[in-house]
Amino acid sequence: MTDFAERVLNPKTSDFAVRSLMDVDFYKFTMGQFIFNNYAGIRVKFKLINRDPTIPVADVIPEEELREHLNYVRSLTLRRTDLSFLRGMDVYGKNMFNEEYLAALGTLQLPEFDLKKRGDQFELSVEAAWEEATFWETIMLAVISELYYRNLMKRMTEYELRILYGRATDKLYGKLKLLKANGTSFSDFGQRRRHSFLWQQFALEMATDVMDGLLAGTSNTWMAFNQDLMPIGTNAHELPMVITAIAEGDEAKRKAQYEVLAHWEELYGEGLLVMLPDTYGSEQFFHNMPGDLGNHLARKWRGQRQDSGDPGEECRKFINWLKANNIDDNVIINQKINIFSDGLDVDQMISYKNEFSGKIIGTNGWGTKFTNDFNGCHPNGGDTVPGLSVTWDQVFRTFSVVVKAVEANGNPVVKLSNNINKATGSADAIAEYVRIFGHAGRVEQPVEV
């Protein structure tokens, strides 16, 4: 049993925020192979975006400490054991990774990053071949997230720390018991914005214990491997974003999102055929499909991941789209899935379950509120943090930070999203993409995590 408070006061020298290249979202491997096979060598720039500028990240984390932890990750390579595990996985069918890609992973080292402090924020980016740069996404985030909370905790007393961890443990346990009581299952999607490596590990151990079979798996490859859980993950917005960015002309750009699906289908079996329709708005995605693609996707693909827009409405629209493509109610109810993954917490998961059970298989990708809910856990939450001008409660709440592709072979990279506040890209580039893709069905919602 890890004594978390003690470990904060007396960290081990080996306590790097990310200790293995396996400590990354599993979709980085599935997408990595997709990129390696079809789009290797495209120069992509990924950039840190703190969506909440009231969180003074660079006043909390010393720049040199951040650099040291990121450099440590650059010193890592995958071990023979890791490659054996990836080669031998059979949960999505045998040999899902081909030997060429495994050989490339065997020599992978993460590319150089660029780090500068600007006021109370960091400018952090990486520009390199897409198939390598892509691995930084969740790793950068996990490093920043852990170092942020660690450095805050250095300003706390032993008793505050004990209470902080006591309350967070209590809170997590309560959430899991509530999910269990409601028969609601979930997958852990919380690597990127976790409180810490050890805390994610602990949260998964607790979930395994409390939830019986209701913990479907984890997106953290290292933890799937070490805690014998199902590795979960399919694909993310960066695929259509980059491929659209390098496509030339409006028509090619509108088609790029479907090119992703075609190449994905060539590589992976049914378990990974989950579409993510909201990159440029779900409505145009389903509406613009050429020819009988809609029919094909509705039949062959397992479902969608719902990452923006009103979850209930988006799920209902998806069910209607399946029906419009002549999918039987029975098939929808028993075989098609809708993965909710937009800033979920327990209440939403339970309400989706109540609303959609018997209509479609609803599953949940539960992230930050699973691996990092310390909101209100500081015993003196109203006090100002020493050296900062904000309170403990303000700095300890979960906040939205992402690493996004911003440039591909010199072209701007854009996400529109169903949620206007989740759009990324320059104002000009966003306007240009709205012209191409339209604005149908997009809404304005708060972004929590």
Add this chain to the structure above:
Amino acid sequence: MTDFAERVLNPKTSDFAVRSLMDVDFYKFTMGQFIFNNYAGIRVKFKLINRDPTIPVADVIPEEELREHLNYVRSLTLRRTDLSFLRGMDVYGKNMFNEEYLAALGTLQLPEFDLKKRGDQFELSVEAAWEEATFWETIMLAVISELYYRNLMKRMTEYELRILYGRATDKLYGKLKLLKANGTSFSDFGQRRRHSFLWQQFALEMATDVMDGLLAGTSNTWMAFNQDLMPIGTNAHELPMVITAIAEGDEAKRKAQYEVLAHWEELYGEGLLVMLPDTYGSEQFFHNMPGDLGNHLARKWRGQRQDSGDPGEECRKFINWLKANNIDDNVIINQKINIFSDGLDVDQMISYKNEFSGKIIGTNGWGTKFTNDFNGCHPNGGDTVPGLSVTWDQVFRTFSVVVKAVEANGNPVVKLSNNINKATGSADAIAEYVRIFGHAGRVEQPVEV
């Protein structure tokens, strides 16, 4: 860092001697598949044999504790992660385990054992389908070995324990430095008679640190997996022993040892083609080969494991046999191997290196004296152990205990060995086998471990 003395005084409830079915010699998997493919269902009885009856095992280990630890192993199954690792291993070529066998491993639970206390010794045996019973061998031994030392250490004071571990650490470090200085490499073969699970893990960590590339790997599958080492192991005497036992008639019995080689070659690539000639004496093994088998083996197989008889002499005989089969000196020097594995310690390994370098690739399987050399480490070694009639030095020396196949489908199972003291089987059965195989080249040597 594990504080070994502290851990003896305050063991964890999870401190079972064997915690995973992967915590087993790797050759159990390679042999397991061989058996599964060719000889599934043969009823084999394995039995514990303490070659040193002055070691009062059953006066030291409470019977109920031994039963509890063995039962714990029976509750274990391989995890999805373990099977993925085995499927994805490529160090001996890809897909070395076929899907039928992996599926069987996925449901493997170790069969029931039979345990009785008889005086100061245990009668411990298992009788079941060969492909299942075989897994007990090194696991039973590791359980007995660890519980033996644990129970002895319960009679020691904190200061005796600290000194015991201090000296053993010192001794191991000195051995490793000496090997390193002499450029002598080895593989760890010490799972079965280790001091403890944690101590083997520690010894491998130390060897990785001290020896640079000179640690060739470990036969412990769990540790190969978790410490990213090369899993080492090919085959053992039980294969020819059982297959000879069920063969009918002298001629069939003499041929059975070559049947093993033929089936082994069908299954495995070059890295695993290492013959073990001494089951019924190496001399008759090389002499009785039918037709041009000798030529074929000398060309295709990588080498031999030398497990009994005078090591220098057996190795020289092997080189001469290769030459007699027209293998070029250059090939022998650079491609053929002789694995020494008979009760090795540092001095032998260095002297074999000096004798054979430039003649053949000599490698070492270093077992008990690597993972369990506590000889002379007790600070009051001359004192009598409380409750026993022997001294600390007497009980703390490494001793020879094995688990051997003794019956196959009702037939006696026999090993003759090059060393008359390593023969196993009833006196009648041994005499019968000597009549069939002859006695050529067999010698009488002490058995240390």
